[in-house]
Amino acid sequence: MSLYTRFTAHLDAVLDALEAEGTLPAGLNRKPVTVEPPRDPSHGDLATNAAMVLAKPAGTNPRALADAIVTKLQALDEVEAASIAGPGFINLTLTDPTWRAELAAIHAEAADYGRSDFGAGTTVNVEYVSANPTGPMHMGHCRGAVVGDALATLLEYAGHKVIREYYINDAGGQVDVLARSAHVRYREALGEDVGAIPEGLYPGDYLVPVGQALAAEYGDKFVGAPEGDWLVLFRTFAVAKMMDMIRSDLALLGIHHDIFSSEAELQAAGKPAEAEAWLRAHDLVYDGVLEAPKGELPDDWEPVELPLFRSTRFGDDQDRPIKKSNGSWTYFGADMAYHFQKAQSADQLIDIWGADHAGTVKRIQAAVAALTEGKARFDVKLIQMVRLLRDGEPVKMSKRAGNFVTLADVVREVGKDVVRFTMLTRKADAQMDFDFAKVVEASKDNPVFYVQYAHARISSLGRRAEEAGIDLPAPDLSLLGTAELNLVKLAAQFPRVVEGSAQAREPHRIAFYLNDLASAFHGWWNMGNDDPRARVVLADDPALTSARLFLSRGIGQIIRNGLALMGVVALTEMQ
Numbered sequence: 122m123s124l125y126t127r128f129t130a131h132l133d134a135v136l137d138a139l140e141a142e143g144t145l146p147a148g149l150n151r152k153p154v155t156v157e158p159p160r161d162p163s164h165g166d167l168a169t170n171a172a173m174v175l176a177k178p179a180g181t182n183p184r185a186l187a188d189a190i191v192t193k194l195q196a197l198d199e200v201e202a203a204s205i206a207g208p209g210f211i212n213l214t215l216t217d218p219t220w221r222a223e224l225a226a227i228h229a230e231a232a233d234y235g236r237s238d239f240g241a242g243t244t245v246n247v248e249y250v251s252a253n254p255t256g257p258m259h260m261g262h263c264r265g266a267v268v269g270d271a272l273a274t275l276l277e278y279a280g281h282k283v284i285r286e287y288y289i290n291d292a293g294g295q296v297d298v299l300a301r302s303a304h305v306r307y308r309e310a311l312g313e314d315v316g317a318i319p320e321g322l323y324p325g326d327y328l329v330p331v332g333q334a335l336a337a338e339y340g341d342k343f344v345g346a347p348e349g350d351w352l353v354l355f356r357t358f359a360v361a362k363m364m365d366m367i368r369s370d371l372a373l374l375g376i377h378h379d380i381f382s383s384e385a386e387l388q389a390a391g392k393p394a395e396a397e398a399w400l401r402a403h404d405l406v407y408d409g410v411l412e413a414p415k416g417e418l419p420d421d422w423e424p425v426e427l428p429l430f431r432s433t434r435f436g437d438d439q440d441r442p443i444k445k446s447n448g449s450w451t452y453f454g455a456d457m458a459y460h461f462q463k464a465q466s467a468d469q470l471i472d473i474w475g476a477d478h479a480g481t482v483k484r485i486q487a488a489v490a491a492l493t494e495g496k497a498r499f500d501v502k503l504i505q506m507v508r509l510l511r512d513g514e515p516v517k518m519s520k521r522a523g524n525f526v527t528l529a530d531v532v533r534e535v536g537k538d539v540v541r542f543t544m545l546t547r548k549a550d551a552q553m554d555f556d557f558a559k560v561v562e563a564s565k566d567n568p569v570f571y572v573q574y575a576h577a578r579i580s581s582l583g584r585r586a587e588e589a590g591i592d593l594p595a596p597d598l599s600l601l602g603t604a605e606l607n608l609v610k611l612a613a614q615f616p617r618v619v620e621g622s623a624q625a626r627e628p629h630r631i632a633f634y635l636n637d638l639a640s641a642f643h644g645w646w647n648m649g650n651d652d653p654r655a656r657v658v659l660a661d662d663p664a665l666t667s668a669r670l671f672l673s674r675g676i677g678q679i680i681r682n683g684l685a686l687m688g689v690v691a692l693t694e695m696q
Contacts, residue, residue: 123237123616124223128167128199128213129156135193136171144189145179158614165204165212166610172209183209220609221598227612227675235616235682239623240281246463247273249473250371250378251288254363255299257327258370258528261475264553265504266528267544267688269473270376271628272502275686279623284467285378288459291360292384293452298322299363300356304343306332307355311341325525331362373532374541375688382462384455393450393458396492397428397443405431405491411442430457435487453481457488460499464489469498471626476503476550500626504549510556535561538689542569545632545687563695565643568636572680573692575639578646579677580693582670585658593663596671600664604645604655605672611641612679619686628687635683642676 122130132154139145154175159168172187179186187209194211195203199219204212227234249269252262273283290296302323309315310332318324335343335358343351364381371377387393400406410424429440430453443454450458463470470489474482482501489499509516509526516526532540535557543560546568547553565571586593601609615634622630649656657669681691 125617165214167213169211220606223613224609235619238280239620243468244282245469246284246467247471248286254360259525264544265473286380287378289383299359303331303359307335310336396458396461432487435490437483437487441484461492464493472501476505508554541688545629572635572639575642576680576691577695579673589660593667596667600668
């Protein structure tokens with residue numbers, strides 16, 4: 122149990138006692154009650170709004186209720202002082218032994234410090250990446266891949282069961298284009314001079330090996346054959362090769378999915394029809410005519426009766442067609458069935474989408490609300506594109522033009538950990554620049570370096586003590602003073618940050634917290650530049666050295682735990 126969880130339990134016990142005494146009525150909603158660090162550290166170590174949020178429903182004065190709460194909190198052994206601020210906020214200052222005990226808990230729990238049962242075992246399906254299988258991964262896919270993977274790890278650490286899923290969009294027109302592009306490369310592999318790749322096809326060299334593999338498999342059987350003879354075969358073959366490439370690219374980032382779901386298989390299994398039947402049975406699909414487009418009508422527009430999903434019942438601005446006039450499924454119709462399928466094995470769904478899909482969020486949220494009868498929490502996290510810079514100039518990323526920079530290129534140049542950390546240094550819905558020079562810069566302005574440098578510094582301390590020949594006694598934590606305990610106070614926030622990040626579905630908060638912790642550690646370290654007695658390793662004071670090493674290793678443990686959630690390995694040395 123983390124310190125913040127423990128004090129939440131202490132506060133609950135106090136409120137239970139006040140209910141028993143008749144000071145508070147029974148059955149008050151305590152969900153709005155918080156225990157958190159005060160905004161101003163000079164006010165104390167913990168703050169609670171309990172009196173402020175409970176006074177009105179209890180029919181009492183906030184300060185009077187705060188007085189009653191403070192009286193009981195002051196009786197706790199861990200509390201040095203309790204005070205009331207403003208109209209009824211309660212601030213607590215904890216005893217130094219409490220913080221020393223928390224440092225010992227960090228060491229004792231090690232990699233599990235921060236792990237919680239917040240998720241209570243609920244199953245969350247996180248679908249991320251889901252790039253069209255028409256080429257290798259590029260940097261346009263990278264951010265969503267990292268955010269989704271880090272979020273999945275974070276949710277597991279916070280007590281959820283997690284399913285990592287990739288949806289293969291292999292039923293649309295883009296995979297027919299892929300098949301035709303592969304056919305050109307197939308003919309090329311058999312010796313034909315195909316010239317420039319025809320307009321509208323994928324020209325990238327990544328399809329050359331696919332063409333060679335097709336030539337080796339089928340010889341010249343399909344060189345002059347009509348498209349109908351080879352399109353499905355080449356489509357299936359090319360998609361499989363592209364997915365092998367995508368899996369390989371993702372593995373460079375340490376990303377592995379549990380499930381790969383095929384849109385083509387979904388449709389072949391009749392899942393969209395099942396979803397439509399369920400919705401019709403619940404009066405959520407009807408046959409109707411869409412309103413005419415606003416403005417001047419196209420010459421070929423005519424009203425057509427289509428099966429429409431009643432998405433307006435769930436907050437959308439219009440009902441949505443699930444089939445086209447030719448009877449094939451709309452993308453929404455197939456996507457709706459896919460989410461229906463995912464909801465069969467998960468309590469909550471999370472989709473990681475590019476920001477260019479923002480316009481379809483409401484309709485799929487409406488579909489999930491309908492198909493799960495409002496029982497499944499469903500979040501869509503929109504990811505802004507990454508602008509890749511080299512020498513200050515944007516690098517173009519065009520799959521059709523074949524001149525894009527692949528994810529593999531970037532990982533091989535700057536490293537997996539740099540890429541993953543950088544992708545989490547901003548909120549997912551904020552624009553991001555990825556500058557090749559800045560992400561590897563040895564500067565405090567580069568959070569990747571700054572956090573890793575803190576861990577490397579900590580790792581060097583043990584070596585320094587050993588080189589100095591210091592015989593270290595068991596750590597006496599009573600030797601740690603105010604500056605050291607301030608570091609412990611920040612480290613003790615890690616479990617709270619984990620739960621808050623998991624609840625908000627925002628893994629970037631871990632990166633922000635680690636940057637703050639690294640900054641605090643570097644500041645403490647730098648005190649030794651002005652005062653030699655403030656240094657960690659003191660050859661003439663083994664006892665103080667041991668205590669400060671214990672503290673430093675505790676901070677290092679928190680950094681490792683946080684980096685592990687981000688999928689980043691903590692460095693012990695910096696080159």
